[in-house]
Amino acid sequence: MTATTRRAGPQALPERSPGPARPRRTGRIRRIGLPYLLLLPALLLELLVHLVPMVIGIAMSFKELTQFSIRDWGSAPWSGTDNYRLSVDFHGAVGEALLHSFLVTVVFTVLSVGLCWLIGTSAALYMQDTFRGRGLLRAVFLVPYALPVYAAVITWAFMFQHDNGLVNHVLHDQLHLTGKPSFWLIGDNSFYALLTVSVWKGWPFAFLVVVAGLQNIPTELYEAAALDGAGRWQQIRRITLPSLRPVNQVLVLVLFLWTFNDFNTPYVLFGKSAPEAADLISLHIYQSSFVTWNFGTGSAMSVLLLLFLLVVTGCYLLLTSRGRRTTDV
């Protein structure tokens, strides 16, 4: 767009030359300025919705923001890097708990993203061939993704109850897999409960994206491979997966960011204080802000989380795009 206006400008101007110089210049300013003026509301909204809160959050992380200063948080005393030092002092109680929560979140995210991808991709591959009821099945698969988080997770919370929950009823009463009913919402099992809900909620998205990606693979490739005697598994390995590479690259990144940051699922499942085994970092930061009412420390932890995610995302994009460039060449 800029190229066309620039080209049109010098050509158009000399032709209707006889006007005085002044209005011409304002005319040009007006023409150049208009797009920016029209962009301004969007820019301001972007500032207001995204950047201002982020900057305030970062500023808060350098303050000592407690119940004594929260009412007029602008004048809360600056505390330098105290909040950060407290958060990364892994010998202290606060830092140790943060590290534990971080490690739990890493393991949880790796498992959840891996399972979401595996289930989503497998389902998409099976749905590739046309058969009766495919449309219906596809719609059913997307239900967990379409449901409001709260409604879905609170239902899981009921199902995971010790006494009256569906999960124990099936596992213990009907299948007799466990010696006695298990606790899912407290104690060590809570990790698996959380993982189950997270995968249940996340895989339809992987499914949706992979289905879309599969549409772009030319059927000729499969036909040619079939002629050459490639079996189903070889086709998947040699054609489908390499073709899906760019799709998977984005999919895994998005799933990673969503899962690592997930607050709603553990909050609805466990309430304000999650069991140690399922202490995801978002909820942990929320809880530590409110345990100590020290919102400065909470902000510092959030900034650390932001930095970590930025670094991971940056490295991931660098590695994957470099890899692709070499294969392209």
Next chain:
Amino acid sequence: MRKIRTAAMGAATLSLALAATACGGGSATGGGSNDSPRTLTYWASNQGASISVDQKVLKPELDKFEQRTGIKVKLEVVPWSDLLNRILTATTSGQGPDVLNIGNTWSASLQATGALLPWDAANFAKIGGKERFVDSALGSTGAQGKDPAAVPLYSMSYALYYNKQLFAEAGMAKPPVTWDELVADGKKIEAKGKNGLGAEGANLSNNIHQVFVLAQQHGADFFTPDGRPDFTSDGVVAAVKQYVDLMAKDKVVGQSNAEYAQNQSLSDFAKGKTAMVLWQTASATFKSLGMKDSEWGVAPAPVQSGTPGAGAQVNSMVAGINMAVFKNTHNLDGAAGFVKFMTSDEEQKILNTAYGSIPSVKAAQADPAFNSPGTAVLRQTLATSARALPQVPDESQFETAVGTAVKELFADAAAGRAVTTESVKARLRKAEQQMPAA
């Protein structure tokens, strides 16, 4: 051309408007005023069995207030899970209600924010004077030596509720008086295939209320006299262990209670699955759960030995709701008038009857309505053997930290792991380290 100009004008106006609103939020300065004398916003806490019950109870009273004063009260009943967060948000933004209910244990914490109007002698004079209120209730309105941050509205205390039929079936004529008797009775009930005592193991506040009382009985406090956390003293450890041992060692609390946080123990009790619960003013809840008044009995909560009283004979916290005025109110006089109305003898009788709680003003408390078997025990407990939770700024943090520690210990007990003095102490030490440095 004109179209472009209109668009440009629109964009410029929108940008200006956005810039203006961006600057508008966040300033929380200045005291109250009387700018809008005809309206009040009131955040009520959830006292009834549900939010709609509260609306039904409060609506006619607010109408009455409007008739008398011409002030319209905009009511919002805020669930307990949200109330503290909402108050904190209002404190930060300066955009809050005019009048609000707070859990009385939060008084000192919220007092420290400076967001609530202090009730000095002049303000108390507007609502009829400090002497009208019951002393025990006034003890939970803020840090000692400071003007109260709120005035007591509803008072409550813990008591032991028991299922008469289950007690009769197990051959027991009267409720237990001491913890040893409670455990012995609980075991007899367990032998009949029912649960002895109900507990809300994952409810942080309830955990705090129970272990606070037990710590008193062990002669210990969670805070030193100068307000520093002290969670690992022998008395506190013994108290927490005694509470969790009801499930871990004595086995009179069912293991599933470890994950209860939504009053499931009360519905178990109402269904006759559990024989006893330690609860505050549960009568209205039992009724809403379909249990007849004649089916349950109420007795003072247990002590270690002897009878309830002061000191180590304490058997309840001073539970209750306080009413506070937000300092930024735009209707200072109206807010004071509304507090006066809600704490008047007449309204105290109506509201506390509806909620099954005890009035916090002396004159209303003397009313025979609060001398029924159900409420007499609560009134007696409040008067003689209840103690306020620590009135320190860190109280809210203490509830979360220690409440979580007890929740984790219950989870250990439910998983069949041993609960020892060392494991209790370790959890409490962790909770103590999470508290803000003094």
